[in-house]
Amino acid sequence: MDTDATVEQILRRYDTITVVGASADPAKPANYVPEHMSEHGWRIIPVNPRGGEILGVTAYPSLADVPEQVGLVDVFRPSEQTPDIARQAVAAGATALWLQLHISSAEARQIAEDAGLLYVENRCLIVEQGRLRLEAPALS
Template identity: 55%
Template sequence: MADLAERALAAANTIAVVGLSRDPAKAAHSVPANLQAAGFRIIPVHPSADVLLGERVYRSLTDIPEPVDLVDVFRPAAEAPGIARQAVAIGAKTLWLQQGIVSAEARRIAEEAGLDYVEDRCTAVVRALGRIRKN
């Protein structure tokens, strides 16, 4: 039976990536690129870029004009509670903190609002191990 992370990722189609990097050598770029190549719709969230991975960039989650299934976070743990609040505000189904990122407060915010919550896991690894594709 698949774990929560695998089920949440398999159920997602649109993923907002908070902290998607311009640098292709960083995981915050290569992981979302991997998800995009597997058929997920990626919506970058970045403070100053205009286009990343061929997609329009938004400054915050609340600026995104379409539904988001999963919020994938590549920002420091200290920023996670604020991102969790935005994820709740936009009606995301899952908040996912990437490998190495843990936040008890973000967990509390997400779970109290009914979101699935994953932390300290890599979406690309879960996708590969679960053989999850959208195309």
């Protein structure tokens, strides 16, 4: 499947985004990208080793600590950390892995695809959401 089709499938299918590397700093993309997606209807689950609260919701120290089924995992971490995050996403039962703009990894892609996950790398959620003019799907 081509990347554009995968991007659209992910944005139409998932109403919740688990954000690994979410930041409390409003100047960082790892804060304003999830905030933008939240403003367009997606529910955000932040993952940050410091825990606490990000964007007004509880941040979990790791993917394994998220107390519900994880679907879409969005990653704001350096490329070299993504294979481990891909393994964690698979272990958590995720079904899609998205590496943000300027983040890519052949190893993370292989791990995700071998486990049957939808996979996108080096793409920004804000850019793709705007390009496709999509709001979060009304799932429930």
